Amino acid sequence: MSETPLLQVEDLRVSYQGRVGPVPAVRGISFTLGRERLGIVGESGSGKSTIGRAILGLLPNNATVTARQLRLHDVDLLHASKRALRDIRGRRISMVLQDPKFSLNPVMTVGRQIAESYRVHRSASATEARRKTLEMLDAVRIDNPERVYDLYPHEVSGGMGQRVMIAMMLIPEPELLIADEPTSALDVTVQAQLLVLINELIARRGMGLILISHNLNLVASFCDRVVVMYAGRVMETCKAAELDRAQHPYTKGLLACRPLIDRAQPELPQLARDPSWLDGPVAA
Amino acid sequence: MTAAVEDRQSLRQWLLTDAPLGRTQARLGRFYSNWLALRRNPLAMAGVAIVVGLLLLAAIGPSLFSASPYAQILTDRLEAPSGEHWFGTDQLGRDIFIRVVYGSRITLMLIALVSVIVVPVGLLVGTVAGYFGGLLDILLMRVTDLFLALPRLVLALAIASALGPSIQNVIIAIAITSWPPYARLARAETLTTRKSDYVMAAKMQGASHAHIIWNHIVPLCLPSIIVRLTLDMAGIVLIAAGLGFLGMGAQPPSPEWGAMVSTGRDYILDQFWVATLPGAAIFVVSLGFNLLGDGLRDVFDPKAAGHKA
Amino acid sequence: MGRWRPDAVIEIADVTISFGSGAHRIDAVRGVSFKVAQGEAFGLVGESGCGKSTLLRAIAGLQDTAGGTIALAGHSVGARRTRAERRLVQMVFQDPYGSLNPTHTVDRILAEPLAIQGLDNVDQRIEQALGEVGMGSQHRFRYPHQISGGQRQRIAIARALIMEPKILLLDEPTSALDLSVQAEILNLLKRVGRNRGLTMLMVSHDLPVIAHMCSRIAVMKRGEIVETLPVDRLRRGEADHAYTRELLASSLETTMAQAN
Numbered sequence: 001m002s003e004t005p006l007l008q009v010e011d012l013r014v015s016y017q018g019r020v021g022p023v024p025a026v027r028g029i030s031f032t033l034g035r036e037r038l039g040i041v042g043e044s045g046s047g048k049s050t051i052g053r054a055i056l057g058l059l060p061n062n063a064t065v066t067a068r069q070l071r072l073h074d075v076d077l078l079h080a081s082k083r084a085l086r087d088i089r090g091r092r093i094s095m096v097l098q099d100p101k102f103s104l105n106p107v108m109t110v111g112r113q114i115a116e117s118y119r120v121h122r123s124a125s126a127t128e129a130r131r132k133t134l135e136m137l138d139a140v141r142i143d144n145p146e147r148v149y150d151l152y153p154h155e156v157s158g159g160m161g162q163r164v165m166i167a168m169m170l171i172p173e174p175e176l177l178i179a180d181e182p183t184s185a186l187d188v189t190v191q192a193q194l195l196v197l198i199n200e201l202i203a204r205r206g207m208g209l210i211l212i213s214h215n216l217n218l219v220a221s222f223c224d225r226v227v228v229m230y231a232g233r234v235m236e237t238c239k240a241a242e243l244d245r246a247q248h249p250y251t252k253g254l255l256a257c258r259p260l261i262d263r264a265q266p267e268l269p270q271l272a273r274d275p276s277w278l279d280g281p282v283a284a
Numbered sequence: 285m286t287a288a289v290e291d292r293q294s295l296r297q298w299l300l301t302d303a304p305l306g307r308t309q310a311r312l313g314r315f316y317s318n319w320l321a322l323r324r325n326p327l328a329m330a331g332v333a334i335v336v337g338l339l340l341l342a343a344i345g346p347s348l349f350s351a352s353p354y355a356q357i358l359t360d361r362l363e364a365p366s367g368e369h370w371f372g373t374d375q376l377g378r379d380i381f382i383r384v385v386y387g388s389r390i391t392l393m394l395i396a397l398v399s400v401i402v403v404p405v406g407l408l409v410g411t412v413a414g415y416f417g418g419l420l421d422i423l424l425m426r427v428t429d430l431f432l433a434l435p436r437l438v439l440a441l442a443i444a445s446a447l448g449p450s451i452q453n454v455i456i457a458i459a460i461t462s463w464p465p466y467a468r469l470a471r472a473e474t475l476t477t478r479k480s481d482y483v484m485a486a487k488m489q490g491a492s493h494a495h496i497i498w499n500h501i502v503p504l505c506l507p508s509i510i511v512r513l514t515l516d517m518a519g520i521v522l523i524a525a526g527l528g529f530l531g532m533g534a535q536p537p538s539p540e541w542g543a544m545v546s547t548g549r550d551y552i553l554d555q556f557w558v559a560t561l562p563g564a565a566i567f568v569v570s571l572g573f574n575l576l577g578d579g580l581r582d583v584f585d586p587k588a589a590g591h592k593a
Numbered sequence: 594m595g596r597w598r599p600d601a602v603i604e605i606a607d608v609t610i611s612f613g614s615g616a617h618r619i620d621a622v623r624g625v626s627f628k629v630a631q632g633e634a635f636g637l638v639g640e641s642g643c644g645k646s647t648l649l650r651a652i653a654g655l656q657d658t659a660g661g662t663i664a665l666a667g668h669s670v671g672a673r674r675t676r677a678e679r680r681l682v683q684m685v686f687q688d689p690y691g692s693l694n695p696t697h698t699v700d701r702i703l704a705e706p707l708a709i710q711g712l713d714n715v716d717q718r719i720e721q722a723l724g725e726v727g728m729g730s731q732h733r734f735r736y737p738h739q740i741s742g743g744q745r746q747r748i749a750i751a752r753a754l755i756m757e758p759k760i761l762l763l764d765e766p767t768s769a770l771d772l773s774v775q776a777e778i779l780n781l782l783k784r785v786g787r788n789r790g791l792t793m794l795m796v797s798h799d800l801p802v803i804a805h806m807c808s809r810i811a812v813m814k815r816g817e818i819v820e821t822l823p824v825d826r827l828r829r830g831e832a833d834h835a836y837t838r839e840l841l842a843s844s845l846e847t848t849m850a851q852a853n
Binding site: 043262 | 771776800842
């Protein structure tokens with residue numbers, strides 16, 4: 001970890017304007033991120049997906065975002081102008097989403113999309129962009145980049161589509177990558193390969209990574225640190241390697257209700273939700 | 285006073301309860317929450333007001349005013365709007381306001397009859413084509429294309445010359461040329477719906493095709509069909525008015541709005557109210573349906589219906 | 594794998610399923626055979642495109658086969674089924690948000706199969722079905738959008754069981770659910786399977802879930818079964834086929850278990 005944290009989040013709160021009143025999605029979370037892999041894990045309704053978008057300022061108009069601090073190094077993300085945010089997106093912070101079917105433009109070839117991503121952030125000629133794109137496609141371990149350059153998104157498999165997404169998001173060389181359920185739509189074997197690739201790329205470039213997922217196993221085995229969220233609050237933050245020694249009853253409950261492959265259990269332990277968890281973490 | 289407020293509160297609670305005790309309560313509750321969603325949209329409410337206004341006018345309007353729409357007072361012809369004749373009089377001395385009021389019944393009848401023909405036919409053709417696919421689909425869709433190709437005005441003229449001009453024939457002409465888009469809409473919805481898991485579940489229970497189409501496919505088609513119908517009504521009113529204008533529709537002395545605009549044409553420069561005020565009625569009704577249709581579309585939007593985003 | 598099972602409730606013999614014809618033909622399932630005994634829970638595991646879901650749909654009577662036979666409770670069935678044959682086998686689908694008609698109340702969803710099959714005592718059966726899956730009568734007249742994902746899946750299970758089938762097919766029933774909800778639903782499935790003596794056939798890509806639910810597991814790849822093994826061998830990692838070993842390795846659960 002470097003001295004100045006890459007990302008500093010303090011008391012982030014997000015609420016949506018619903019039909020009958022404000023609906024809180026994130027209720028005061030704080031964490032810092034260095035050049036490491038941070039996993040944010042939680043179930044549906046925990047607010048984890050909102051965080052990535054809040055950092056990038058990509059929430060819809062009916063969302064209100066407040067925080068004591070939300071900064072990338074020296075840049076105040078909370079109060080940045082729309083223009084400043086546009087410059088940051090892609091150039092300094094990038095995001096990879098779940099399903100390449102929905103995040104890639106279906107009427108443009110994948111090569112062109114990646115090249116465009118490059119040219120938006122750096123003024124480069126078309127030839128230069130193409131060269132860089134082919135380099136990037138190679139870096140994400142796609143065989144035959146020349147051929148894949150001219151393919152359309154519907155012509156590539158899920159795994160390859162995600163590699164294209166990663167290429168597109170990393171080509172401007174950001175400092176931070178946010179991955180929101182990047183492997184949920186993929187097969188298990190492809191998942192493993194993709195994670196190894198992401199790991200390699202961010203390690204080589206000295207980037208920070210925020211991995212948002214509902215999959216506890218994935219986050220635990222892949223990240224350095226884990227943030228466990230429930231109902232918009234952080235229940236626990238710990239090192240991934242120490243997850244099995246988690247303190248908070250929610251984390252412990254979640255870990256316990258996983259079916260294990262090496263052990264037969266007649267019945268899976270069920271998570272009993274304690275209403276007091278809504279008020280915040282148990283002092284560790 | 286407070287008892288009435290309390291009653292209304294408890295009725296509201298009963299409707300919005302999250303544990304309904306019966307089918308009717310559940311259905312009414314759903315209808316009520318859709319209504320609440322519509323109420324939030326001021327333009328939609330304006331549309332509702334206009335449509336309700338039209339209904340009321342057609343229902344009780346004629347009985348509220350004792351004057352006759354056919355009474356010709358030739359000494360009062362082409363009088364400007366005044367306290368006595370709110371919309372003025374036309375070239376035969378008939379009160380235009382009364383004629384507009386009586387004409388609303390014709391407009392309403394027009395809309396109702398066209399809807400009653402167009403929706404079932406469109407649904408039947410569209411769902412059957414979409415559900416069964418294959419040759420039946422191709423056949424039905426080509427028939428639909430055939431009807432889609434018929435130009436309304438030309439067809440109406442043809443029908444009028446064959447059967448004689450009347451409001452009934454206008455209805456027939458409009459219905460024949462209006463149903464194809466509904467068939468296409470129903471077919472498009474059916475193509476998506478027939479692959480859903482709940483249809484698969486019904487098949488696994490041994491449901492017949494008819495059962496599946498009626499219980500699972502038609503209810504899913506209805507929202508878009510209703511929206512389309514409401515937006516179409518504006519068009520139907522205008523087309524009927526156009527046909528009436530051409531003399532195809534209701535014949536004089538019938539107070540059909542389009543025909544009134546047509547006969548008022550000759551006086552448009554000096555006695556503009558004869559053509560303009562019935563025209564304004566057509567405009568307002570069309571606008572009302574448009575606004576209502578837009579509002580309903582927003583209410584039926586799946587994202588607003590509580591699907592997981 | 595070739596053991597004779599005298600009381601096999603599901604018998605799949607050399608089943609082939611293909612889509613398209615000529616040059617564009619895709620063989621989704623190629624010559625698959627296996628038997629499932631009465632009361633057994635059998636798992637089909639594999640990655641997307643391996644044909645497991647297609648095979649399941651064929652057993653469910655939703656998909657035609659190009660070759661081979663499917664026999665349920667002793668007699669051969671095709672894609673067109675009689676009402677009695679339909680009652681024999683029911684399915685719980687993957688997506689809780691797509692398996693219930695959004696315009697029907699829970700009551701109507703549960704009453705429908707009873708009406709189609711001509712069963713009586715509708716009210717009683719519905720109340721009983723709700724109770725069996727752990728839902729109270731306050732849910733009876735709700736619409737699907739008013740209940741959670743886990744609750745929808747419970748209703749889907751109730752709907753499947755209300756006709757008293759002998760065979761329950763499960764198509765990734767918990768992959769769209771949160772971890773804690775998954776545990777509840779898996780427990781529920783095990784419980785009802787035991788109480789009713791159901792024969793279960795479960796399809797999943799998730800090895801720990803399949804291992805939890807099933808006693809025998811067949812691994813499919815590209816339309817074929819590459820290996821069938823009992824669950825304890827799977828748990829010990831004693832797989833014969835390389836692909837099975839690859840799946841085991843990729844299942845991150847094992848990497849975490851090994852790390853600890």
